[in-house]
Amino acid sequence: MSAPLSCENLTFSFDKKPMFNNINLTFKEGEFVGLIGANGAGKSTLLQLLLGLLKAKSGEVLLHGDSISKLKRREIAKQLAFVPQSIELPYAFTAQQLVAMGRNPYLGAFELEGEADKKLIDKAMRQTDISHLQHRLVNTLSGGEKQRVIIARALAQQSPTILLDEPIASLDICHQLETMQLIQTLTEAGKTAITALHDLNLAARYCDRLILIGKQENGMTGIISDGTPEQVLTDENLKKQFSIQAKIDLQNEKVVLSNILPISS
Numbered sequence: 001m002s003a004p005l006s007c008e009n010l011t012f013s014f015d016k017k018p019m020f021n022n023i024n025l026t027f028k029e030g031e032f033v034g035l036i037g038a039n040g041a042g043k044s045t046l047l048q049l050l051l052g053l054l055k056a057k058s059g060e061v062l063l064h065g066d067s068i069s070k071l072k073r074r075e076i077a078k079q080l081a082f083v084p085q086s087i088e089l090p091y092a093f094t095a096q097q098l099v100a101m102g103r104n105p106y107l108g109a110f111e112l113e114g115e116a117d118k119k120l121i122d123k124a125m126r127q128t129d130i131s132h133l134q135h136r137l138v139n140t141l142s143g144g145e146k147q148r149v150i151i152a153r154a155l156a157q158q159s160p161t162i163l164l165d166e167p168i169a170s171l172d173i174c175h176q177l178e179t180m181q182l183i184q185t186l187t188e189a190g191k192t193a194i195t196a197l198h199d200l201n202l203a204a205r206y207c208d209r210l211i212l213i214g215k216q217e218n219g220m221t222g223i224i225s226d227g228t229p230e231q232v233l234t235d236e237n238l239k240k241q242f243s244i245q246a247k248i249d250l251q252n253e254k255v256v257l258s259n260i261l262p263i264s265s
Ligand SMILES: Nc1ncnc2c1ncn2[C@@H]1O[C@H](COP(=O)(O)OP(=O)(O)OP(=O)(O)O)[C@@H](O)[C@H]1O
Pocket: 014, 015, 037, 038, 039, 040, 041, 042, 043, 044, 045, 046
């Protein structure tokens, strides 16, 4: 069976500045993948390419083997949900109305949500701990509350694959852990999750696979390393790609970084 999401020979540049050259990736059903890399490495850009929001210069993104460029946005939305870093809304929506937008790909124009949709909306709000915020206007919520509303919208979308751009950046520590646990539970149930993350310890603790993006020897952006957290979070990668040194241990079969220090250039 073809993978829920893959890309073949993706090449991309912003204006004339070459960025990705020949990226090939396959994401399997039930994988929890962390995209890691320093600021400006290209994590968001890769997510936008996988979503079909940025157009590759060459190569293609495939959803279950079908080229994303041939699918309508509505069909793509049934397969891929996205949690962006931030969201600007032109009008005042309540949290519940925003979460309900996750059902739009399944509804006709002017069609209202049915009972089954409402159940999924309620469930997504419970899973992200925002049921008590349902009637609040989203633009009055704190950054972390708003982030959880956006995650709930993506869950209500019920897509087999979810892409998240730093979903825990503005969350308190408890909601960070709960969100990572929630994504882990969803992937254990078969969903594929690909999430950009800055916290390497949380990435190592929860993700099955890490993809490290960064500058290659030839100056182009590419995949520096792709594998288990143990394979990717090596002394050399931490030094070269993050300019840090750290003590790397294994605790309960999970990589744990401690004594993290910047390497002054
Ligand atoms: N619209 C654009 N036009 C030109 N360059 C861009 C554009 N968007 C992003 N870039 C550049 O592409 C590079 C990758 O950016 P991207 O946002 O993908 O990085 P990132 O890994 O997500 O970074 P961060 O961790 O800081 O969010 C950066 O050098 C950025 O300045």
